[in-house]
Amino acid sequence: MSEQQLIEEILNGKTYLFAQIVEENQTNVSGLCYKLCGNRLDIDEVTQQVFVELYTALPRFRNESKLSTFIYKITLNVVSKMLSREKRVLPRESTDLVFERKSEDRNIEESIIYDEKITQLQNAIQKLKEDQRTAIVLYTFEEKSYNEIAADMGWSLAKVESLIFRAKNNLRKMLVK
């Protein structure tokens, strides 16, 4: 069954088929959520919320872009919303790291520095305008080319280039060493 047929069947009342979409995409979604917020949010909870919102938004999905891109956009919105609601700050205890690291990877001091750097980047990404955030996430985390992003989002190639350029500039302005 194609992606389009699957969505049509779900919209026609076969809700149980939605489980297939969840099963196929949950690893990517949880991975992106973890990249965007680390342990600051309950990843299971965020992932679940993403799929609940996806189900609600499914009637609005037009097959102009891939479902995975649509899911990514929803994930970005959900994470952003939940982070601003939680308003959690960087954990102060050195043992309570935002990212779980294997002990052999780094010593505790390096882990804290790494943690701060990554958290700073995550916060900066959250502060980007929505279209810039979407572009930089798709480009960096999904490793999509400019052309793929343009096709998926229905943007022109020039717009994608401009968005990523501005996103990187803004990130550099926000990040401090």
Place this chain on the structure above:
Amino acid sequence: MKYTETELENTLQQLASIECPHKVDVVDSVMGSLQAAQQKEQFSIKKERRIRWTIGTMSLAAASVALLLFIGNTNSSQAQNENDTVAKFISEVYNQQHQADVVFYTPDYIDILLGVDESL
């Protein structure tokens, strides 16, 4: 101090390489949430239907009462009209009777009654 372009690229790559430490399986919880949401929706639909039914029934009852009152009022007017007609009829009959009496009690007859003999 601002990040250089390379430093930003490196940090972005570091962030991109991070993987979620545990396997997430939310299929059951998502489907459970959807089912609960649908049940809630169905419940609210039923509730809405019940409210509509109550409003409909009450409107119907109110309309029936209004209709009954209207018919009652009409009947009452009709009865009144009928009464008026009967009264009128009686009145006419009475008048006719009265006139008949008047006619009946002609002066001649009155004279007879009084024993007045005009020929005398």
